[in-house]
Amino acid sequence: MKASDLFVKCLESEDVKYVFGIPGEETNDLVLSISGSKTIRFILVRHEQAAAFMADVYGRLTNKVGVCLATLGPGATNLATGVANSNMDRSPILAITGQTSTNQMHKESHQNMDPVIMFTPITKWTWSIRDAEGIPEIVRRAFKIALEEKKGAAHLELPVDVARMNSSNKPLNKKRKNSSDVSCHDLTEAAEMIISSNAPIVLVGNGCIRNRSSNAVRNLLDVTGIYSVNTFMGKGVISDNSVTHLGTIGIKESDYALRALRLADLVITIGYDLVEYSPQNWNSTIPMKRIIHFDFTTAETDNYYDPDLEISGNIELGINSLLKSLNSLKPGFRIQKSQREKTITTLKIFQSIKSEIENRIYKFKDDLSYPIKPEKLINDVRELLLSDDILISDVGAHKLWIAKIYKTFEPNTCIISNGFCSMGFALPGAIAAKLEFPSKGVVAMCGDGGFLMNVQELETAVRLEVPVIVIVWCDSDLGMISTKQSLELGKSVYTRFQNPDFVKLAESFGAIGYKVEKTEDFKQILQRAKSSTRKPVVIAIDIDASRNRLLFEMGDNAIG
Incomplete structure (x- = not known):
């Protein structure tokens, strides 16, 4: 099988639906192979940056890897902004670029530059394919890395002579990955922290959308009555019609809802990403707030974000288990049932903040x-x-x-x-x-x-x-x-x-x-x-x- 055909078979095996891009001389073999696919549609764009943005949004909306393609040199550099955007916004994409023949890559030649070096700081993984036999493993690895938390961009370079090689290999089958559960001890400790808190609040981020955890988060808030806010990219995890949701934070100077976050004595972050909104904006006073960190990955290191408890694993499974721990320690727990004076006072302030935000939206x-x-x-x-x-x-x-x-x-x-x-x-x-x-x-x-x-x-x-x-x-x-x-x-x-x-x-x-x-x-x-x-x-x-x-x-x- 021709290597470019094998590459496309690998894309089909990964359930790729679209390839967004612009053909070039060094990608002609691959584009021709795509044209023979019964399941992949090539979307011709007018600038490679747009191809990367399209792959980015496709990845966000489907939780699948969006694929974009460009030729070598200026085609690759035009992709760079969109690739960096998807990587920092944690959207899974695969960028594919063509390249001159491998016997030309060590010297100056037409449009030749090293995109692997260029893409290294703006992707999770980048690789130049030098042997047709390795295509199935390399493509499978690129998709796997792009989808692993935190999701992001991968890049593959396919030289024109490699695309024209022959291979007897076949695509690797992708395997369903089991989600990791979380520690029962940690969940019990989290439940104890929530029950003892006078003013807990939930800060929801993009990770909840990437991992389809919205229903679990909503259930947690409905059951406990805890108030919540979201980051820009966390919009929609919790409905803005929820009576205990205070909307979006992320503009440090003008966040009226930030008052609630600053009043809280416990912040439960779920899928929160520091790249969106610095914790310095809401956790800069002494003593710093107690924090429970809920995410697929451990917390980033930051002077203003040092969680008291980190719960890493499947967000949905973790939240469902947390609710069981809460009910076991205090059946029927709901923050509004608290008789603590500080809690009653804080909840009244939260309610007034919600009312004022609604007034400002519709003013x-x-x-x-x-x-x-x-x-x-x-x-x-x-x-x-x-x-x-x-x-x-x-x-x-x-x-x-x-x-x-x-x-x-x-x-x-x-x-x-x-x-x-x-x-x-x-x-x-x-x-x-x-x-x-x-x-x-x-x-x-x-x-x-x-x-x-x-x-x-x-x-x-x-x-x-x-x-x-x-x-x-x-x-x-x-x-x-x-x-x-x-x-x-x-x-x-x-x-x-x-x-x-x-x-x-x-x-x-x-x-x-x-x-x-x-x-x-x-x-x-x-x-x-x-x-x-x-x-x-x-x-x-x-x-x-x-x-x-x-x-x-x-x-x-x-x-x-």
């Missing part, structure tokens, strides 16, 4: 001023999307507004890149989401800066007949940078730019374009966009960027 629900206020825009979008529709946020000031204001009811329905935080993420990601979930509404929320970084993928969406909706927040400014410059340095510099006519731009690609001129027209236009069944829709709307200052206000002016 401008009926405001018709224009340019539209961020709060109003997000409320209108939430009102018109179903609970399981998918919103994907790009990176910029709008990301912070979405994290705080957009109510999320199910996991993986609000996708935010909050580790590497690369602009240009949302449009490619939305295309991948709509490909995988065609029956769901998919909205990309972009700033006018980030949207133009990967605007070429509108052609991809048009060609594939993927009717994603892109809402572009227009202020002709790099809003978050501009605001922070003004607040910290007294003025903003080099952040202003001019925008194209977004309607004409969308139409030039074959998409549908709208420009909202009045706030009261926005919902009607969005409703019209939802009716598109084959064409992507771009909606440009001017945003009241003056409100971005609230993102960095402290205390009573915090946004939620």
Whole structure:
């Protein structure tokens, strides 16, 4: 069997559904082999960075390895930002790059550079395949490493001469991995810490979404009545409609909900990742809080994050066992049943924080001023999307507004890149989401800066007949940078730019374009966009960027 055919057979064995990428001379053998697959669909994109972002979002939404492909040299370097993004956001992907023949790799040759060295710091594992016989083992290992906690990126280089070799080997069968249970002693100790606590709180992170632990976490909170908060990438693990959920934290200056975290005497972190939100923001006072760390892996080392108890293993199994330990030590335990004065006082404060956050979310629900206020825009979008529709946020000031204001009811329905935080993420990601979930509404929320970084993928969406909706927040400014410059340095510099006519731009690609001129027209236009069944829709709307200052206000002016 030709090596490139064997490689594709290995991808089929791993249940790969899509390969996102751009063909190149050194990947032609592999691409031709993919074209012969009955189960893998090649998705041609217009920039390799977009291919990596698509693989990233596919990995997040399916918990399977997303695959992207590029040629050598500039193709590989173009992949790098998207690969780094997936790795730091813990999304499982495999990046495949072509390479010149092995007899040329030791010297200067056309487009030759060493991508293995380049990808080393931004992947979990990278390897150059030098022998066709090793392909089954190497591909199996790449997928296994990408899916092991913490999930992330793997990279394989396939030189053109290796792709043309022959091999008698066959793909390795992937094996189902048994989830590791946790120590009964640790769970008993955790239960004792919770029962003795005056003001426990749960901090939920991205690990709960990656490992599909939402139901177990919700059950823990429903049974115990413990209040909770989530990180940006933990949105949806707990429904924002829960009466004991205080929403999203992650903007240290403006987290009104951070008051609750600072009042807590015990923080139970579940799937929490320090890359998202530094513990220094909520655990910098002396004495430091008691912490129970729940995750698949042990805690990172940090001066402000030194858990009293680390419980490593399957999150769902661990939480279910914790509930049994709680019931064994104190049947019917519920924090609201406590007669301790400090607990009663703290719970009243938590309730008032919840009420105030709700008020702030809906304060401008009926405001018709224009340019539209961020709060109003997000409320209108939430009102018109179903609970399981998918919103994907790009990176910029709008990301912070979405994290705080957009109510999320199910996991993986609000996708935010909050580790590497690369602009240009949302449009490619939305295309991948709509490909995988065609029956769901998919909205990309972009700033006018980030949207133009990967605007070429509108052609991809048009060609594939993927009717994603892109809402572009227009202020002709790099809003978050501009605001922070003004607040910290007294003025903003080099952040202003001019925008194209977004309607004409969308139409030039074959998409549908709208420009909202009045706030009261926005919902009607969005409703019209939802009716598109084959064409992507771009909606440009001017945003009241003056409100971005609230993102960095402290205390009573915090946004939620």
